[in-house]
Structure formats: structure tokens, C-alpha cells
Amino acid sequence: MYYFPEEVHNIFEYIERKPQCKKKLIDVLHDSGIGPSKIASVLCTESGGVENVGFSQQDVINYLSVKRQKQLENGDAHLMLSYFKNFNHHQQSILFGCALLWDETEESFVWLLRTWLEAMDGVSPKTIITDQDTSISNAVAKVFLEVNHHYCMWHIEKKVPEYLNQIYHQHSEFKNQFHKCIHQTITSYDFDSDWGAMIDKYELQDNKWLKKIYSIREKWVPSYVRQSFCAGMSTTQRSESMNKFFKGFLNSSTPLSKFVIQYEKTLDTRYNKEREKNVKTRNSKPLLRTLYxxxxxxxxxxxxxxxxxxxxxxxxxxxxxxxxxxxxxxxxxxxxxxxxxxxxxxxxxxxxxxxxxxxxxxxxxxxxxxxxxxxxxxxxxxxxxxxx
Ligand SMILES: [Zn+2]
Known part of the structure; x- marks a missing residue:
């Protein structure tokens, strides 16, 4: 719903009258995740007072709505593709479904998961792996009450050089020890013990990020997450393989009007690959390597x-x-x-x-x-x- 003064007959005309420089500032702030009320407040401060600003909070909301509408009509909106995938019996990635989301808010994810659950006749997945995002985590907790929610290990590990920059460069062996602690510990007891030794050795007791990822270890460390079946998923390649999955069919500039067609083509190609593997399994015998x-x-x-x-x-x-x-x-x-x-x-x-x-x-x-x-x-x- 748009609101604009009575003397203006068209919302586009009204928005066009607003100063260009202010619109650019709104774009920048909005792209940084700032909401309309805070944007209006920034505009007010930047203009030296409410009387000079030219944009009310409602104008900001209107402007962003019109911009979104135009983008959708032109088909070049930067929508986020969310997908549900798993493996088939050949361990090939398969897609259960996907959705285009406008933003990454908890509200959008709750809608996505509820719609997904409805499409699955109310059957909740046993395990779900997502990146470590608060909005997704909250949405999963709200919609899938009994699911094992894991975080993608790869997303956590790739942040190590960023959060432990100094240690990373001062101690060449740290990377190895961190990797061993996560990937080569068999039981949760072994992990806790190795983690403690690593923290002591590098005096990382006060590192907030490490504290945080340790507190959620049950959601991402292999020795913990291996207690629930997830077809071997949790590893890095699995989350990255979706880029390959859509390669040649979809990219960030695919217009909305072509998206569904390209998506169908991607699935067709995947079904063909599965059929090929079925035929191979049925019609050939693998070489045996033992006499058992x-x-x-x-x-x-x-x-x-x-x-x-x-x-x-x-x-x-x-x-x-x-x-x-x-x-x-x-x-x-x-x-x-x-x-x-x-x-x-x-x-x-x-x-x-x-x-x-x-x-x-x-x-x-x-x-x-x-x-x-x-x-x-x-x-x-x-x-x-x-x-x-
Ligand atoms: Zn074993």
C-alpha cells in the first residue's frame, strides 16, 4: 500500500520529484540492511533537521516499495535462491525444491520452511544443515520442532583466518592443529580434550569467536554431529556443489521470466544423469577386490x-x-x-x-x-x- 499527497496522481511521479542524491543515500543504507525508520533518521540528521530533509519515513517506505516493484517487473531483482537438497542412492545431489526470497529475515525463512513443510505433507526432515545464521536458526527452531539442526562446517572453518588472523600468521602449525582437532577426533570427549589443549597452548581463553563456536559444537563438530544420520552431509563440498548443480543454467543475472524454464532444464539434466547411473548399475558388474x-x-x-x-x-x-x-x-x-x-x-x-x-x-x-x-x-x- 502506497501513501502520497492528494495533489499527486501517480506514485512514480511523486517519487521522481524527490532529490536524486537522497535516493542514492537511501539505496546505500537499505543495501546495508538498515530499515526505513533508521534511514529516515539518518536523512534527517544529514540534512540538518526534519524541515530540510524532503523525505518522510513513509516516503522512504514508498520509494523502496516502488523500486522493488520496478525491479520485479524488469526481472532483474537480486533475489536470493534458497534450496532444499539431499543425495540420491548414487550419492548425486538432488533438489527437493527451491524458493526465491526477497530478503534473509527470520520472517521470510519462517514462510519458506512452513511452505516447504506443507509441500511435504507435514513430514519434517530428520536433519537440516544450514549456514550459521541467526534468522535461519530461529526460523528452523520455530518450524521444525524436532529436527537435528546442524551448521555447515565449511562456513565456520572458512572464518578461521578472519577471526584468528594474528595466531594464524604467528604460528604456522596452528592451522594444522585446528584442522586435526575438528576432523581427526573420534569421540566428543577426544574433541573437548584436544580443543582445551589447543586453547591453552595458544592462550586463546578470551577469544570470543572461539568461545561462541565451541558453545555450539554439538551443531557442527563431526564427533558430535555424527550421532545422527545425514547421508554423510556436513562437509564443505556438499554445500558448494549447488553452484555446480546450476552451472550453465542459472546465474545471478538470469531474468525472473526465464528462471522457471532454466530451473526445469537443470532438473531434466539431473534426472538424465540419475537414469544413466541406474542403467550402469543394472547392466554391469563391478570388479571385486577381495574374496570375502x-x-x-x-x-x-x-x-x-x-x-x-x-x-x-x-x-x-x-x-x-x-x-x-x-x-x-x-x-x-x-x-x-x-x-x-x-x-x-x-x-x-x-x-x-x-x-x-x-x-x-x-x-x-x-x-x-x-x-x-x-x-x-x-x-x-x-x-x-x-x-x-
Ligand atoms: Zn568405525
């Missing part, structure tokens, strides 16, 4: 891509040594580590009767594929077929 019956079984059950991951785990299991450290109530507990390496140690529990096994690396819970540590224990326990 479970490898052949897996080659018949899994898609080619998933089989390759399983096969790597099976072959990789041969480099581990498992030592039984406990046997109680028909459950064996093994400590397992690489040959010639004392650390890291993994712990596998194996139930003699049901043949169920669990590993401290939690690869099965996180990715849905048995890890090399469990496979090593299976062989040791004479389990040569995949458990049903």
Missing part, C-alpha cells in the same frame, strides 16, 4: 557409487588390528587401530547372537555404510556375509 562373500553380496545390493565406498572400507579394514578388551553378556568389545599406529583408537562392540556391531567412529549412523573397523571385527568373528 560380503563384497559380492554388496555389489548386488548397492548402487555403483555406494558399493565403491563399501569396497574401500572392506579393503581398508585389512590394515587394522583389533584387540578384544572385554567380553560381557554376549557382547565383545574391541579396541582397534592401524598397524604401526598407536592412535587413533576406535572401539567396536559386537553382539555375538544378533551379529550387530557399533563403532565409535559412527560412520554407519552418519553415512549408512559399515566402517572398516566394524568390517575388521566381522572378519575376526567369522562373519563373512552382510548382516540383514
Amino acid at each position: 562373500p560380503m563384497e559380492e553380496e554388496a555389489s548386488k545390493i548397492y548402487t555403483r557409487k555406494v558399493f565403491r565406498i563399501f569396497q574401500d572400507e572392506l579393503v581398508g579394514s585389512q590394515i587394522f588390528i583389533a584387540e578384544k578388551v572385554k567380553f560381557f553378556d554376549e557382547v565383545s568389545t574391541y579396541k582397534i587401530h592401524e598397524i604401526y599406529k598407536e592412535k587413533p583408537n576406535y572401539h567396536v562392540t559386537f553382539q555375538i547372537i544378533s551379529k550387530e556391531a557399533k563403532c565409535s567412529c559412527r560412520m554407519f549412523e552418519f553415512v549408512g555404510i559399515l566402517c572398516r573397523h566394524v568390517l575388521n571385527v566381522f572378519i575376526k568373528e567369522n562373519v563373512y556375509s552382510l548382516p540383514s
Whole structure:
């Protein structure tokens, strides 16, 4: 709704009469995320008083609305593309849906998530990964009440050089230690312990950013987030791959009028790639690398891509040594580590009767594929077929 003086018959005419320099200032302030009331206040101060300003708060709102309308008509609006994606059974990125948002406010995200939930017949996702943004986080908490909300690790890690600039340049080994602490700790206990040692070593106790990311560690550190299934997602490549997904079809200057057509073309191309993989899985046999019956079984059950991951785990299991450290109530507990390496140690529990096994690396819970540590224990326990 626009409001303008009665003697003016057209909002465009009214806005055009306003001084050009003021409009530029409004554009700059608005692009920096400042709202109409604060913009009006800045204009007032900058003009030396309310009588000189020429723009009321309502004029600012009108001006921004008209500008937005014009941009939409011209199809060159800088809309933000939000999308929901996952992997298919070939571990290819697939798109469940996407939306064009005008802004990144909590209100817009709540609308987006509620609309998404409606489209999914009210079935909420189990896990959702977003960047570390307050508006999105609040919206997720409001709409998806029981979801595991994770933050994209890549978005957090890429801020390290920015927030720890001095340490980063003074201590060449810091980058390595930070990386190890996040990616090579198996359990949450290991992570906490390594993190504490790192903080002490570099005297980072007062670093606010580190305090903040540590306080939300359950949402992004692998040793914590691996407790819930998310098809192996959380890593950097996954969030970046959407740029590749749309490459050649969409870019930031695609007019709105062409967007839907290009979007459909992107999906068609993706469906074709999935069909190609289905045909390949059905019509060819992968090369086996071991004589274990479970490898052949897996080659018949899994898609080619998933089989390759399983096969790597099976072959990789041969480099581990498992030592039984406990046997109680028909459950064996093994400590397992690489040959010639004392650390890291993994712990596998194996139930003699049901043949169920669990590993401290939690690869099965996180990715849905048995890890090399469990496979090593299976062989040791004479389990040569995949458990049903
Ligand atoms: Zn494992």
C-alpha cells in the first residue's frame, strides 16, 4: 500500500520529484540492511533537521516499495535462491525444491520452511544443515520442532583466518592443529580434550569467536554431529556443489521470466544423469577386490557409487588390528587401530547372537555404510556375509 499527497496522481511521479542524491543515500543504507525508520533518521540528521530533509519515513517506505516493484517487473531483482537438497542412492545431489526470497529475515525463512513443510505433507526432515545464521536458526527452531539442526562446517572453518588472523600468521602449525582437532577426533570427549589443549597452548581463553563456536559444537563438530544420520552431509563440498548443480543454467543475472524454464532444464539434466547411473548399475558388474562373500553380496545390493565406498572400507579394514578388551553378556568389545599406529583408537562392540556391531567412529549412523573397523571385527568373528 502506497501513501502520497492528494495533489499527486501517480506514485512514480511523486517519487521522481524527490532529490536524486537522497535516493542514492537511501539505496546505500537499505543495501546495508538498515530499515526505513533508521534511514529516515539518518536523512534527517544529514540534512540538518526534519524541515530540510524532503523525505518522510513513509516516503522512504514508498520509494523502496516502488523500486522493488520496478525491479520485479524488469526481472532483474537480486533475489536470493534458497534450496532444499539431499543425495540420491548414487550419492548425486538432488533438489527437493527451491524458493526465491526477497530478503534473509527470520520472517521470510519462517514462510519458506512452513511452505516447504506443507509441500511435504507435514513430514519434517530428520536433519537440516544450514549456514550459521541467526534468522535461519530461529526460523528452523520455530518450524521444525524436532529436527537435528546442524551448521555447515565449511562456513565456520572458512572464518578461521578472519577471526584468528594474528595466531594464524604467528604460528604456522596452528592451522594444522585446528584442522586435526575438528576432523581427526573420534569421540566428543577426544574433541573437548584436544580443543582445551589447543586453547591453552595458544592462550586463546578470551577469544570470543572461539568461545561462541565451541558453545555450539554439538551443531557442527563431526564427533558430535555424527550421532545422527545425514547421508554423510556436513562437509564443505556438499554445500558448494549447488553452484555446480546450476552451472550453465542459472546465474545471478538470469531474468525472473526465464528462471522457471532454466530451473526445469537443470532438473531434466539431473534426472538424465540419475537414469544413466541406474542403467550402469543394472547392466554391469563391478570388479571385486577381495574374496570375502560380503563384497559380492554388496555389489548386488548397492548402487555403483555406494558399493565403491563399501569396497574401500572392506579393503581398508585389512590394515587394522583389533584387540578384544572385554567380553560381557554376549557382547565383545574391541579396541582397534592401524598397524604401526598407536592412535587413533576406535572401539567396536559386537553382539555375538544378533551379529550387530557399533563403532565409535559412527560412520554407519552418519553415512549408512559399515566402517572398516566394524568390517575388521566381522572378519575376526567369522562373519563373512552382510548382516540383514
Ligand atoms: Zn568405525
